[in-house]
Amino acid sequence: MSNEVIEKVVAAYFSNIAAMNPEGWVDNFADDAVSYDPVGEPPTKVHEGFREFIGQLQAVFAQLEPTIEHIFIASNEAAVKWTMNGVSKSGKSVKFAGITIFAVNPEGKIQTTRAYWNPVQMIAQLRS
Template sequence: MGLAHLAKTASQRSGEYVTAGDKEGWLSLFSEDAVLEDPVGESPLDPSGQGHRGKAAIEAFWDTVIAPGSIDFQVVSSHPAGDECANVVHMVNTMPGDMRVVVDMVVVYRADAEGKLVSLRAFWDYESVMAQLG
């Protein structure tokens, strides 16, 4: 199986684990030195803009960003190439108090030869999401 298809498989599992609220399954997808950028660049979720580096930082991201809500993560289209897979995603996050946040994004996953994610880069507009929260 080529690296692009390993990345695609990992990307599909990532979405499934997020939707299921399966933290351990999701964390198992990442290599020990993986980098998660969600969103890419500087934001209150990543003030340095350098990403969440390593499994401990990625686990902390799950606990603070993913775990509080109930996420419906739908891949609209998937585009594997090289050792990466870019997915167009429609996500609805239902937060406590039934506050719903809708985000359309592109998520790029890069896998190593073992199929572990070494990089996850999510492109979405932080300011438009904050506007939804009022």
């Protein structure tokens, strides 16, 4: 698998989060894709839970701006260091960061994500 295919699907994943576009976001995933976001929580079958995920973002945030800081590609996987800046609907600014591991299938779709970040830090910023 080419690095360009992986870079393209990772970029689309983040741009659709920024747009809070559920259909565009889920289109990046294989039909049987699973997401561990964050790692330590029960996995989500993306095609079953995608509206809930994007719906949570839409309920809380007026704006989200992800930045891919580094992407490291090996074989069909990518480790992505990212930062997310957001503004809540109540006007609070948040900034949080993490690393997500993407496994991409031969069709160029995301098969799994494993996201390492701390939602508690983001929630604390929203409540402060």
